[in-house]
Amino acid sequence: MKRNILLRLFTPVTLAVVILGITSCDKNDNVALFSVSNDVELGQQVSAEIASDPSYNIIPESENPEAYAYINAMVDDILNSGELAYRDEFAWEVTLLKDDNTLNAFATPGGYIYVYTGLIKYLETPDALEGVLGHEIAHADLRHTSRNIQKQYGVSLLLNILLGKNASQLKQIAGQVAGTLSGLSFSRDFEEEADAKSVDYLGATDYACNGAAYFFEKLLEEGQAGSTPEFLSTHPSPDSRVEDINALATEAGCDTSLSGKSGYEAFQNSL
Template identity: 75%
Template sequence: MKKITLLKIFTPVALLTLILSFSACDKNDNVLLFSVQNDIELGAQVSQEIANDPQYNIMSRTGNEEAYAYLEGMVDEILESGQVAYKDEFAWEVTILKDDETLNAFATPGGYIYVYTGLIKYLESADALEGVLGHEIAHADLRHTSRNLQKQYGVSILLSILIGDNASQLEQIAGQVAGTVAGLSFSRDYESEADAKSVVYLAETQYACNGAAYFFEKLLESGQGGGTPEFLSTHPSPDSRVEDINAKATSEGCETNLATNTDYDTFKNSL
């Protein structure tokens, strides 16, 4: 017997009603078919895919407890800022990837954060790293990947997942995201949104709220502005991002002086 998917039997009006019944504004006022629970499930699947893929070279927590504790403490400061919408819903698990040649960090849906040792060693201050962490936490908290998936897959496929007519699709999407997540590129608007949110997060911590700007300044000073890593690349350019981040810090009236953090070099040298 030929299978007829549930979506094919809905009239346009019924389909619209179904879409509206599943759609809702999230905590950041984004209208998404993907629910927060979908983000959580997708993130957990992507995390497992990454754990099983040797190319990511995950640094073991065993034997590196102090390094993980230091990085987790930095993440916790942002989570305790009172500005992270999904602080209690998402996992917010940070993982170090052993690769000294890669200047990168990324986050999956559901709050799984990955940071390469190359990026940590490249950055000269904890403030800069905290700015990058804030940027990545913002991508997850603002649900940028899920918003991209909604654009990429469209309403039909996402509804088929939600109504249980395409149970394997979420797993397939997880595999795709895991395969490309380290090189995810977001739109200009999403990157700017994450930059601005990083300032808001850091304003409530001990770190300079424009910490992410220090990363871009180092890139520009070293002549690498044109080779910005994928996790902070595409648009806008590094120099304009420094201006925008600093302007946001000025509008927030938050601290922009580098924090005194003598433990950062010890943390870097332990990797």
């Protein structure tokens, strides 16, 4: 009750002063009302929600340790690129989801990464998969979901979280993210940021730094551009994204030749 009275007593000006007093810029120079520790806690709760939902059809690591070893090594290459702001703060935990008909992947706050078998089997080269992983890791590292949450839920609820009244609110948000992937659909600007970061990440690995472009190129070749999965939204369009990603790679001067890494076909077949 006291908390509600306190919030009602704030004028817009004084509320703004309070917010400015408890917020700061994060490592990516974005104004952050939702804190990094909130990201970590929310990610843990979303991960628990997904783990308890049989519709996600999680492949346990104990059932296919070889597949997990392969994709974890791919993620580690990105994490060790030196380009992540929250390399040490977030979990960066990968989970494989069994659904050969779904071309999808997503990453939650706190660095929990989910990849569908349909996407892995669709992508013909490890460079393309690495590009998608880079894109998803970028969404988490740039805290895009948190920035969405700041807009979606408003100041009052986020102040409750910041003031320690967060148990039920964070659980509610976690349930919505896990149940509907709410907050994981991003604006054009966020998609472009993630594409650009993917190039940066892969530029420091042995993979083609424009790996993400291969996914869009395949969609275009097969006439499936209109069915681009939500995780790599249709805005901007796939052909535009191919051009933009390749232009960024050219500007960066990074290697765009396919890596030719071995073991990818065996990895696909193991799923």
